[in-house]
Amino acid sequence: MKVTPTDIPDVLVIEPKVFGDARGFFFESFNRSTFRELTGADLDFVQDNHSRSAQGVLRGLHYQVQHPQGKLLRVVRGAVFDVAVDVRRSSATFGRWVGVELSEDNQRQLWVPQGFAHGFLVLSASADVLYKTTDYYAPQHERCIAWNDPQVGVAWPLQQAGGGQPLLSAKDQAGVALAAAELFD
Numbered sequence: 001m002k003v004t005p006t007d008i009p010d011v012l013v014i015e016p017k018v019f020g021d022a023r024g025f026f027f028e029s030f031n032r033s034t035f036r037e038l039t040g041a042d043l044d045f046v047q048d049n050h051s052r053s054a055q056g057v058l059r060g061l062h063y064q065v066q067h068p069q070g071k072l073l074r075v076v077r078g079a080v081f082d083v084a085v086d087v088r089r090s091s092a093t094f095g096r097w098v099g100v101e102l103s104e105d106n107q108r109q110l111w112v113p114q115g116f117a118h119g120f121l122v123l124s125a126s127a128d129v130l131y132k133t134t135d136y137y138a139p140q141h142e143r144c145i146a147w148n149d150p151q152v153g154v155a156w157p158l159q160q161a162g163g164g165q166p167l168l169s170a171k172d173q174a175g176v177a178l179a180a181a182e183l184f185d
Contacts, residue, residue, distance in 0.1 A: 001031075003038045006098040011084045011116065012039060013100055014072070014109040027107065029074060030132065039111065043070065045132040052077075053122045053129070058147050058156065058166035060119015061085055061175065065182050066141040068114035070134035078127030079103035080120040081157050085145060088115040088184045095178055097154050102129075115184045117145045123161050143182055146175035 002015040014035075016027040028034075036042045053059065060083065063069075073082060085097040101123070102108050112118050120129065145152065147166065158166065 001028075001034055001038060006084075006100065008084065008086055008093045008096055008098050010086075010093075010113050011098050012111040014111060016107060016109070018107055029109070030072065041070075041111075041113070043134055045072070045134060047133045047136055049131050049133065049137075051129045053127055054167065055122050055125050056162045056164070056167050058119065058121045058168055059172065061117035061145040061147060061152075061154075062119065063087055063117040063143055063145075064135070064138055064141040065143055065184070067135045067138040068184070069137075070114050071112045071118055071131050072109055073102065073112065073118075073120075073129060073131040074107070074109040075102040075104055076128045076130055077104050078122065078124035079105070080122050080124075080127050080129060081160070082110050082120045083118065083154055083156075084110070084112040085117040085152055085154070085178075086115065087117050087145070087178070087181070090185055091115070095152060097152055099154065117143075119147060121156050121158070121161050121166060123157065144172060144175040145178055145181055147172060149175075149177045151178045
């Protein structure tokens with residue numbers, strides 16, 4: 001497994017070692033001992049999630065102010081532009097974002113620790129995203145930063161996702177500006 005820090009060092013790109021031949025491929029998508037050794041993070045994942053979305057769907061930017069979740073994400077079908085935004089006021093990278101393309105072809109994973117808002121834009125005809133979380137979903141504590149908040153300035157690849165405006169849920173349409181959001185200290 002190869003671990004590469006992003007421009008925000010707490011957010012990591014994980015590239016598993018893939019064994020492939022004419023029959024197909026095999027890789028270990030998570031090994032707690034190896035993950036701890038390479039990242040220093042000793043995690044207990046408590047929930048696995050699977051979402052399927054059509055091209056142009058944008059989910060996010062979500063986080064929980066209580067019961068914060070670390071997320072380990074990967075795409076098993078299609079491709080997404082996956083984004084993490086630092087929402088920890090005391091952080092040197094507060095308000096900054098990183099984006100990584102995750103796909104079934106590149107088999108990359110993204111580790112998004114607690115204290116970050118997370119979202120993704122579907123680039124392919126559809127995408128299946130699998131992710132592990134370090135705490136349970138708590139809808140009463142979920143918050144959403146507006147996907148297009150100019151203070152954050154995520155450069156979403158909208159043309160690559162079919163062009164035009166992204167498809168948003170009602171919850172995501174109601175996302176707030178970073179300046180008005182309830183955040184972490």
